[in-house]
Amino acid sequence: MALLQPVTPRELHGRRKLEVFAPATLERLGEIEVASADDVREAVARGRAAQADWSARSFEERGRFLLRVRDLLVDQADAIADVICRDTGKPRLEAMTSEILGACDSLTFYAKNAKRLLRDEKKRLHLMKTKKLVLSYRPMGVVGIITPWNFPFLLALNPSVQALAAGNCVVLKPSEITPFVGLALAELFAQAGLPANVFQVVTGDGATGAALVDSGCDKISFTGSVRTGRKIAEACGRALVPCTLELGGKDPMIVCGDADLERAARGAVWGAFTNAGQVCMSTERVYVVEPVAQAFTERVVALTRELRQGPETEGDVDLGAITSPAQLEIIEQHVADALAKGAKVLTGGRRNPAFKGLFFEPTVLVDVNHEMAIMREETFGPCLPIQVVRDEDEAVRLANESVYGLQASVWTRDSWKGKRLANRIAAGGVVVDDCIITYGIAESPFGGVKESGIGRVNGELGLKSYCHVQSIVLPRLRGKRELLWYPYSAKTLGLVKRALHLLYRSPLGKLLGS
Ligand code: NAD
Numbered sequence: 001m002a003l004l005q006p007v008t009p010r011e012l013h014g015r016r017k018l019e020v021f022a023p024a025t026l027e028r029l030g031e032i033e034v035a036s037a038d039d040v041r042e043a044v045a046r047g048r049a050a051q052a053d054w055s056a057r058s059f060e061e062r063g064r065f066l067l068r069v070r071d072l073l074v075d076q077a078d079a080i081a082d083v084i085c086r087d088t089g090k091p092r093l094e095a096m097t098s099e100i101l102g103a104c105d106s107l108t109f110y111a112k113n114a115k116r117l118l119r120d121e122k123k124r125l126h127l128m129k130t131k132k133l134v135l136s137y138r139p140m141g142v143v144g145i146i147t148p149w150n151f152p153f154l155l156a157l158n159p160s161v162q163a164l165a166a167g168n169c170v171v172l173k174p175s176e177i178t179p180f181v182g183l184a185l186a187e188l189f190a191q192a193g194l195p196a197n198v199f200q201v202v203t204g205d206g207a208t209g210a211a212l213v214d215s216g217c218d219k220i221s222f223t224g225s226v227r228t229g230r231k232i233a234e235a236c237g238r239a240l241v242p243c244t245l246e247l248g249g250k251d252p253m254i255v256c257g258d259a260d261l262e263r264a265a266r267g268a269v270w271g272a273f274t275n276a277g278q279v280c281m282s283t284e285r286v287y288v289v290e291p292v293a294q295a296f297t298e299r300v301v302a303l304t305r306e307l308r309q310g311p312e313t314e315g316d317v318d319l320g321a322i323t324s325p326a327q328l329e330i331i332e333q334h335v336a337d338a339l340a341k342g343a344k345v346l347t348g349g350r351r352n353p354a355f356k357g358l359f360f361e362p363t364v365l366v367d368v369n370h371e372m373a374i375m376r377e378e379t380f381g382p383c384l385p386i387q388v389v390r391d392e393d394e395a396v397r398l399a400n401e402s403v404y405g406l407q408a409s410v411w412t413r414d415s416w417k418g419k420r421l422a423n424r425i426a427a428g429g430v431v432v433d434d435c436i437i438t439y440g441i442a443e444s445p446f447g448g449v450k451e452s453g454i455g456r457v458n459g460e461l462g463l464k465s466y467c468h469v470q471s472i473v474l475p476r477l478r479g480k481r482e483l484l485w486y487p488y489s490a491k492t493l494g495l496v497k498r499a500l501h502l503l504y505r506s507p508l509g510k511l512l513g514s
Helices: 037-056 059-075 077-088 092-117 154-165 179-191 206-213 226-239 261-277 290-305 325-340 392-400 415-423 459-464 490-505 507-511
Strands: 008-012 015-021 028-033 121-123 131-139 142-146 169-173 199-201 219-223 243-246 251-255 283-289 344-347 363-366 383-389 407-411 429-432 467-475
Touching: 015 179, 028 179, 037 142, 037 169, 037 199, 037 206, 059 077, 059 092, 059 154, 059 179, 077 092, 077 179, 092 154, 092 261, 092 459, 142 154, 142 206, 154 169, 154 179, 154 219, 154 459, 169 179, 169 206, 179 199, 206 226, 219 226, 226 243, 251 261, 251 392, 261 283, 261 290, 261 383, 261 407, 283 290, 283 392, 290 344, 290 363, 290 383, 325 363, 325 383, 383 392, 407 415, 415 429, 459 467, 490 507
Parallel strands: 142 169, 142 219, 169 199, 219 243, 251 283, 251 407, 283 383, 363 383, 407 429
Antiparallel strands: 008 015, 015 028, 121 131, 131 467, 344 363
16 A cells, blocks of 8 residues: 655755645645755854863863753653653654653753763873873764664664763754654754854754765764665765764564563563664563463463553553654554464554554564565564574574674573573673663663674763773883883893893793783
C-alpha cells in the first residue's frame, strides 16, 4: 500500500521548503526552510566567533545556564511534550519520561559534574622522574550535532549539553521528520539567555546534514542509521574531523532457564514495544531456552494483547504511531519476509486498521530463524520475534551472529551468571534482568561495537569525547642542559648502555618494576 509521504520537498520562491505532517493523524503541521550550505557555514562561523568567550567562562557559569534551561523545561514541560507528541506520535507519558525527564537529568548531571570530570589529571611518571605530566581537557571548538527522529528532544539535547558543558559551541541539525522539536529546543536555550550563537539550530534534510559535516566543524556527533553513519565517517575521514557515531542496533534478549518468567515477559513486552519499538536499543530478538520457552511465550502474548494503541496522548495509551512512513514500510517488509519463510504471528502482524495515521500493531512472532530479515536487520518497530534455543551457549552464539552490537539483555536470577554471559556478548552494553536503561544512566558510557557505531556518549568518557586531551609536561628539576641534549659523546653513550642494562636486565631493574 502506498504511504502518504509526510515530508515533501517544495520549491518556494527559489528556496527549498519541507512540509511536516503528524504521523498519528496525518494532519499537516507546517513547513520548515532547508538551510543551504552557505547558511550552515555562516552558523559555524558565528559559533566559532562566540566560542572563545563561552570557553573562557567557568564551569560554574556554564552550569548555571544549563540549570536555567532545565528549570524552564520543567515549567514548560506540557507545552514541550505537546510538540514532541505531535511530531512523533508517541504517548505523552513517553514524551514526559524518556525525553523530558531524561533531558532534565542530563542538564543537571553535566551542569554539576563537568568540572569534576574534566579537571586536570596529574600523572606519576614511571621513568622520567625529573618531569611532571598534567593532562588537560580542552574544548574542541564548534561541534556539529546531527540527530534522528525517534527521541528528537533527548537525542538532540543530551549531546549538546555535553558539548556545551565542556566549553564548545554547538550547531544542531535535527531530523527533518521532527524539526519542530529541534526548534523548540532552540527557543528554550534562547529563553535561558545563553550568549548569542553558543547554541544554534539549522533545519533541513540530509543535504543540510552533509553541509554541516563539510562546514569546518571541529567534531561531528551523529546519531542515526548505519547508512548515513558510513557517509558521515567517509566525509569526516576526508576532512580529518573526529566523529562519534551512534548507530543502529538489533539488540538480543537472552532468557535463561532460571529467569523470573513474569519479570522477563513483562520486560520483553516493554523492551520491544516502548516508543513503538523505535528505540536504537529496543529488544529486537529473543532467545529463550527450551524448558521455559512455552510458558514465557504464552505470557508475552497475553501481555501484548492487553496493550492499548492509538493517537491518544493523555496517559491512557501504551503504544503510539510509527513516526516515519519509510520505517513503517520496513516493518511491513520484515514481517512479510518472516511469514514467507515459515514464521508464525501469534498476535498483531499488520498496520492497525482502526487508525488513519501510521500505526503498526504490537506483534509477536515465533518459528523464526536467522534466515529471516526480522532476526538480522534492524526492524525499528513493534515486533518481538522469539527463537527457542537448546541452551545459553546457543543463545550467546546467535546473539553474536549479527553485524550489530549496540546493547543486549540477559535474564536470570543469578546476577553473576548474568555478568559472565554479558562478557561473552559483543555489545557496547549489557543489562541483567532489565533493558533499555543504559542511555538513561548518566554515569554510563553509551555506544556500540561493530556496525552499531564508533565512540561513546555520556558519562566521563562521553564528556571527554567533546574535548581534546592536552599533555602538558612540566619540570620537577631544572639544570642548564638535559643528559640527552647536544653535544653527543662517547661518555653519554656509555651511560645510556649502562642504564639499558641496569633498567631491563638487572635485579635492580626488576625491583624498580621494569
Ligand atoms: P537517518 O540516518 O536517516 O537520519 C539521521 C539524521 O541524519 C537526520 O537528521 C538526517 O537529516 C541526517 N542525514 C541524512 N543524510 C545525511 C548525510 N548524508 N549527511 C549528514 N546528515 C545526514 O536516521 P533516522 O532514520 O533519522 O533514525 C533512525 C536510526 O537512528 C536507526 O537506525 C536507529 O537505530 C538510530 N539511532 C541510534 C541511536 C544510538 O544512540 N545508537 C539512538 C537513536 C537512533
